[in-house]
Amino acid sequence: MPQFIATWEIKDYDIDDMAVRISTRTARKLGLLQAQFVWVHYNKTRRPFFLRLGEGVEDNTVYMSFTAQSNLSAQAGGHVYLRSATLPTVDSITLYPLAGTATLEGNLVSDYVGPYFSRGIHPVHLNDFIAIGSDLRFCVVAMERNEFGLVTPETQITLVRGFGQDAPDYNSIGDAVECALELRRNIDYITPAWCAESLAEFARGFQRLVDLLQAPPLYEKAISDN
Numbered sequence: 001m002p003q004f005i006a007t008w009e010i011k012d013y014d015i016d017d018m019a020v021r022i023s024t025r026t027a028r029k030l031g032l033l034q035a036q037f038v039w040v041h042y043n044k045t046r047r048p049f050f051l052r053l054g055e056g057v058e059d060n061t062v063y064m065s066f067t068a069q070s071n072l073s074a075q076a077g078g079h080v081y082l083r084s085a086t087l088p089t090v091d092s093i094t095l096y097p098l099a100g101t102a103t104l105e106g107n108l109v110s111d112y113v114g115p116y117f118s119r120g121i122h123p124v125h126l127n128d129f130i131a132i133g134s135d136l137r138f139c140v141v142a143m144e145r146n147e148f149g150l151v152t153p154e155t156q157i158t159l160v161r162g163f164g165q166d167a168p169d170y171n172s173i174g175d176a177v178e179c180a181l182e183l184r185r186n187i188d189y190i191t192p193a194w195c196a197e198s199l200a201e202f203a204r205g206f207q208r209l210v211d212l213l214q215a216p217p218l219y220e221k222a223i224s225d226n
Helices: 024-030 066-071 108-118 176-189 195-213 217-225
Strands: 008-012 019-022 037-042 045-053 061-064 079-084 092-099 122-125 129-132 136-143 148-151 156-159
Touching (some): 019 024, 024 045, 045 122, 108 156, 122 136
Parallel strands (some): 008 061, 019 045, 092 156
Antiparallel strands (some): 008 079, 019 061, 092 136, 122 148
16 A cells, blocks of 8 residues: 555646646655656546646645546545656557547647657556647547556557547548548558558548549540540
């Protein structure tokens, strides 16, 4: 059993979703002055976080964002326990898009998710919600080996299709530009677990693009007549 010194009250705070903030005095009391990561326990749920120390933070309180509270199944005013954490790195992670992705241009992984995780390391836990910017939300649905760890710039990130994101019907697309954009979006869903099926779907889309780019028969005949 972990040894806890005290319980600390949660307060809302505008902070990175993957970090919690406590006062220096509280960290000293808990023996966490040198800790980079902590486990935060609420009832039977625990989540890993960066530990931030800050002036102006009330003693005996833990400041965290609303998303962090949701991941911990807690709320402002609740009481949590903290202890130092040692976290492994994550080789691969799978995310489920929840909101804000339908109208985006470009690739979710290379243009949005990848840059977010490339800025240092991020402590995550299975079933966590991840907010990227003000609109994009994802859920962690799979991690290799462990249920928690550190996502680094070297971690492989893949997506599974979200609600309402059925596989595209390339045959129904009649415009080459639209088909190319659809292919670009669906590169995100070529995953190692479903590699053969994903590549087959991509091949169908690529063939449809080739068909759309080929000159129509009447146009070809007009060229040959001249």
